[in-house]
Amino acid sequence: MSTAATIDKISSIIDQNKDALIARLAEAVEIPSVSGSAKYRPQVVEMAKWMAKSLESIGCENIQFKELGNQKLDGQDVGLPPVVFADYKSGGAGKKTLLIYGHYDVQPANKSDGWNTEPFKLVHDEKTGRLYGRGSTDDKGPIIGWINTIEAHRQAGIELPVNLKFCFEGMEESGSVGLDGLIENEIKNGSFFDGVDAACISDNYWLGTKKPCITHGLRGIQYFKLSISGPGADLHSGLFGGVVHEPMSDLFQIMSRLVTPAGEILIPGISDLVRPLTDEEFNRYQIMDFTVKDMDDATGSSTTIADDKEKILMARMRYPSLSLHGIEGAFSEAGTKTVIPAKVIGKFSLRLVPDMTPDKVVELVEKYVQSEWKKIGSKNTLKLDAEPGGKPWLADPNHWNYEAAIRATEKIYGVKPDLTREGGSIPVALTIADILGKNLLLLPLGRADDGAHSTNEKIDILNYIEGTKLLGAYLHEVAAATS
Amino acid sequence: MSTAATIDKISSIIDQNKDALIARLAEAVEIPSVSGSAKYRPQVVEMAKWMAKSLESIGCENIQFKELGNQKLDGQDVGLPPVVFADYKSGGAGKKTLLIYGHYDVQPANKSDGWNTEPFKLVHDEKTGRLYGRGSTDDKGPIIGWINTIEAHRQAGIELPVNLKFCFEGMEESGSVGLDGLIENEIKNGSFFDGVDAACISDNYWLGTKKPCITHGLRGIQYFKLSISGPGADLHSGLFGGVVHEPMSDLFQIMSRLVTPAGEILIPGISDLVRPLTDEEFNRYQIMDFTVKDMDDATGSSTTIADDKEKILMARMRYPSLSLHGIEGAFSEAGTKTVIPAKVIGKFSLRLVPDMTPDKVVELVEKYVQSEWKKIGSKNTLKLDAEPGGKPWLADPNHWNYEAAIRATEKIYGVKPDLTREGGSIPVALTIADILGKNLLLLPLGRADDGAHSTNEKIDILNYIEGTKLLGAYLHEVAAATS
Numbered sequence: 028m029s030t031a032a033t034i035d036k037i038s039s040i041i042d043q044n045k046d047a048l049i050a051r052l053a054e055a056v057e058i059p060s061v062s063g064s065a066k067y068r069p070q071v072v073e074m075a076k077w078m079a080k081s082l083e084s085i086g087c088e089n090i091q092f093k094e095l096g097n098q099k100l101d102g103q104d105v106g107l108p109p110v111v112f113a114d115y116k117s118g119g120a121g122k123k124t125l126l127i128y129g130h131y132d133v134q135p136a137n138k139s140d141g142w143n144t145e146p147f148k149l150v151h152d153e154k155t156g157r158l159y160g161r162g163s164t165d166d167k168g169p170i171i172g173w174i175n176t177i178e179a180h181r182q183a184g185i186e187l188p189v190n191l192k193f194c195f196e197g198m199e200e201s202g203s204v205g206l207d208g209l210i211e212n213e214i215k216n217g218s219f220f221d222g223v224d225a226a227c228i229s230d231n232y233w234l235g236t237k238k239p240c241i242t243h244g245l246r247g248i249q250y251f252k253l254s255i256s257g258p259g260a261d262l263h264s265g266l267f268g269g270v271v272h273e274p275m276s277d278l279f280q281i282m283s284r285l286v287t288p289a290g291e292i293l294i295p296g297i298s299d300l301v302r303p304l305t306d307e308e309f310n311r312y313q314i315m316d317f318t319v320k321d322m323d324d325a326t327g328s329s330t331t332i333a334d335d336k337e338k339i340l341m342a343r344m345r346y347p348s349l350s351l352h353g354i355e356g357a358f359s360e361a362g363t364k365t366v367i368p369a370k371v372i373g374k375f376s377l378r379l380v381p382d383m384t385p386d387k388v389v390e391l392v393e394k395y396v397q398s399e400w401k402k403i404g405s406k407n408t409l410k411l412d413a414e415p416g417g418k419p420w421l422a423d424p425n426h427w428n429y430e431a432a433i434r435a436t437e438k439i440y441g442v443k444p445d446l447t448r449e450g451g452s453i454p455v456a457l458t459i460a461d462i463l464g465k466n467l468l469l470l471p472l473g474r475a476d477d478g479a480h481s482t483n484e485k486i487d488i489l490n491y492i493e494g495t496k497l498l499g500a501y502l503h504e505v506a507a508a509t510s
Numbered sequence: 511m512s513t514a515a516t517i518d519k520i521s522s523i524i525d526q527n528k529d530a531l532i533a534r535l536a537e538a539v540e541i542p543s544v545s546g547s548a549k550y551r552p553q554v555v556e557m558a559k560w561m562a563k564s565l566e567s568i569g570c571e572n573i574q575f576k577e578l579g580n581q582k583l584d585g586q587d588v589g590l591p592p593v594v595f596a597d598y599k600s601g602g603a604g605k606k607t608l609l610i611y612g613h614y615d616v617q618p619a620n621k622s623d624g625w626n627t628e629p630f631k632l633v634h635d636e637k638t639g640r641l642y643g644r645g646s647t648d649d650k651g652p653i654i655g656w657i658n659t660i661e662a663h664r665q666a667g668i669e670l671p672v673n674l675k676f677c678f679e680g681m682e683e684s685g686s687v688g689l690d691g692l693i694e695n696e697i698k699n700g701s702f703f704d705g706v707d708a709a710c711i712s713d714n715y716w717l718g719t720k721k722p723c724i725t726h727g728l729r730g731i732q733y734f735k736l737s738i739s740g741p742g743a744d745l746h747s748g749l750f751g752g753v754v755h756e757p758m759s760d761l762f763q764i765m766s767r768l769v770t771p772a773g774e775i776l777i778p779g780i781s782d783l784v785r786p787l788t789d790e791e792f793n794r795y796q797i798m799d800f801t802v803k804d805m806d807d808a809t810g811s812s813t814t815i816a817d818d819k820e821k822i823l824m825a826r827m828r829y830p831s832l833s834l835h836g837i838e839g840a841f842s843e844a845g846t847k848t849v850i851p852a853k854v855i856g857k858f859s860l861r862l863v864p865d866m867t868p869d870k871v872v873e874l875v876e877k878y879v880q881s882e883w884k885k886i887g888s889k890n891t892l893k894l895d896a897e898p899g900g901k902p903w904l905a906d907p908n909h910w911n912y913e914a915a916i917r918a919t920e921k922i923y924g925v926k927p928d929l930t931r932e933g934g935s936i937p938v939a940l941t942i943a944d945i946l947g948k949n950l951l952l953l954p955l956g957r958a959d960d961g962a963h964s965t966n967e968k969i970d971i972l973n974y975i976e977g978t979k980l981l982g983a984y985l986h987e988v989a990a991a992t993s
Binding site: 325333 | 731735750835837886934
């Protein structure tokens with residue numbers, strides 16, 4: 028059978044299974060595997076067991092619960108949920124091996140937060156074709172997609188064209204505690220991750236609501252805390268206003284010199300680190316399914332700095348940014364208070380893009396802030412603290428892993444996917460790409476409006492079912508690709 | 511008897527009464543007349559009755575409890591403590607009439623706040639000669655000083671050389687609720703305040719700890735709230751950093767353009783409103799008992815903008831200042847958060863000096879902020895709100911009221927008092943000066959280190975006893991002065 032014919036056959040079985048696949052997702056959504064709260068920890072573990080059982084049912088081998096020890100949560104000492112490892116070994120030699128990462132934990136949800144339906148019950152809205160429920164799109168729908176497609180292969184009697192290694196964690200929504208260490212150890216021991224050729228994560232979203240995309244980059248982050256202190260205690264502005272150097276006046280001077288209202292970063296040397304734009308890359312922004320209105324809808328306002336689509340997309344995806352987040356130690360409540368705060372800590376962060384690194388950024392920011400501070404001539408004391416940084420990530424989209432995903436998307440959706448980069452940071456993506464040293468692909472199933480961390484989270488049935496087909500098609504295109 | 515001989519005689523009686531005067535203050539301190547808490551309201555009223563009884567015992571007439579209605583406090587509807595009015599009518603025609611204001615309520619105090627002794631028990635520290643207790647200096651010591659001196663006159667058989675009108679309130683520490691309205695009404699009705707020639711308030715402190723002072727000015731205040739809003743909700747800086755005009759970047763630009771780190775106000779027109787410095791005034795700063803070290807001790811740091819005494823004193827007393835207090839709506843906790851706040855409200859205030867008025871300042875600030883806002887070119891929305899302002903107050907120190915106080919101080923302390931202005935605002939002073947239209951004098955009894963609103967509040971016995979003498983001497987010097 029040709030690749031195309033095989034994909035068609037698998038897809039038609041997935042279509043026939045539709046009700047069962049929705050039922051499977053419903054079963055998973057009903058387990059409130061909220062990782063951020065101690066009281067739900069048993070349910071997170073229950074969900075790990077549900078995953079293991081499902082993986083077993085489709086013929087996975089070597090299913091392991093990797094324990095990560097304990098954590099302090101809500102004043103209790105609770106066990107971390109296990110990372111679930113599993114192998115799907117396909118028959119025949121010379122097949123590629125893919126690492127599949129996903130997470131089985133979810134964000135908190137209460138009906139009283141503003142949900143129209145019970146968050147931990149999958150509700151099928153027939154009119155819109157949407158499935159509402161916590162975890163439907165983040166990330167239970169996508170990880171069950173893998174189970175669904177393997178099941179369809181087994182029902183069709185078609186052997187999987189690649190080997191798969193699953194790594195499903197239960198702490199993604201709560202900082203992926205323990206995961207980095209586990210992956211590093213496994214690499215060192217040369218065991219589970221041995222022989223992986225490339226990796227795939229389905230844990231992000233289409234850029235908009237109509238056109239599929241494939242994601243090959245993420246911005247990094249470097250967070251700073253800028254402390255300015257002087258007086259021994261908070262002072263009364265009547266008695267001391269005009270008399271002393273006020274830490275707030277100093278802080279506003281320094282922080283206002285970091286970035287312009289038009290988003291221009293004023294720190295010398297930052298823009299030199301940004302990889303130049305090529306025509307090929309610019310073309311990607313031009314063809315992306317996105318409008319200024321989409322951005323306005325997302326921000327609930329008309330406040331974009333640029334007025335054209337390409338500049339807006341590039342601002343999010345390929346340029347650094349600097350945001351001022353707030354001040355610790357100053358008056359922050361409603362009302363009026365005539366205080367001169369004795370010590371204030373300004374918080375700001377930069378989003379990093381290639382070839383910026385946290386180290387280089389810290390060096391440039393430190394140098395600039397100290398030089399501006401000297402100009403100010405205040406008798407107060409300044410201290411700049413850099414938090415642990417996160418590097419940007421950018422994969423080569425000309426790699427066979429991407430070529431396979433692009434062809435698979437074209438087969439299932441009949442359209443060439445947008446090749447996007449995301450403005451945010453997904454630390455686990457960086458860990459996997461960095462530690463493995465293999466090409467990583469982000470292959471989203473859901474849409475921009477799924478409301479991942481929000482109320483009324485949903486996945487469209489179309490995205491769930493076509494997404495399941497897409498994962499299957501991707502495996503066959505990977506097998507067909509010349510590496 | 512000459513004025514000097516009379517003052518000597520009264521003073522010697524006050525010395526003889528020393529133990530009784532301390533006992534009287536102890537009695538008052540033991541009534542916890544905390545106006546800021548509903549549970550102490552009966553004690554505030556008890557203190558009003560104690561005042562009335564004391565005023566009666568020294569021969570006051572027309573003692574009235576002026577009721578001010580109710581207030582909401584700690585979720586309860588409680589009655590406001592009365593303002594106590596009383597007349598002391600001296601025999602003989604042609605005598606001047608002074609209005610004496612003071613307050614019988616106190617700040618909260620708990621031993622657990624860091625007091626070394628029970629706050630509502632007057633503790634005599636023999637070694638230091640200090641009397642510790644809540645209200646000892648603010649303002650029970652001073653108001654009892656008036657009772658003490660009249661008592662001494664009666665014991666000496668010396669008639670008071672002036673008529674007195676007492677106005678003692680019980681809400682000074684809690685915003686003087688209802689007082690303005692009462693005074694205005696009384697003026698309209700032409701009753702209690704009829705015939706007042708000048709006023710005196712003993713409710714502030716020496717500039718330092720060694721030399722007495724007399725205070726003839728206070729700065730006013732104009733508070734602003736600067737709102738900048740744009741996005742419909744808080745945004746994630748990964749997804750939207752660099753894409754939208756961030757309200758925080760805009761706010762830092764505007765607020766950093768209000769004042770320099772050296773305290774220079776950047777709003778055009780403000781400095782033109784400041785009354786020029788005369789040689790006579792400058793000389794007052796030169797002779798003031800104050801050092802840079804005193805200011806460093808007060809701020810717990812070495813952060814004065816100026817390095818000489820006169821500039822420091824003028825910055826507090828005779829120049830305006832602008833302080834940035836904080837931001838409402840931004841991230842203000844410890845830790846890190848990568849938020850782009852959707853709406854932020856910057857808080858800042860100016861301290862006003864003659865001839866600035868709140869209206870003129872609001873006009874200049876509004877004009878400047880709007881013009882800077884246009885330069886910024888942001889798509890966000892700016893709104894500037896001005897709170898109700900307070901005018902500065904400045905009395906003519908060449909008035910007989912001041913001349914009398916200066917001579918009295920020289921008699922009692924053997925030194926010419928510093929003629930100071932205060933950096934803060936005392937709203938009731940402005941009300942009395944404004945509504946009465948008469949010269950007002952601030953005649954402090956306590957010292958700078960009394961810790962008025964703090965733990966371990968104290969008054970030195972020297973200040974209490976010599977202060978009582980000072981009040982008596984002042985009355986005689988008023989009578990002797992040519993008006």
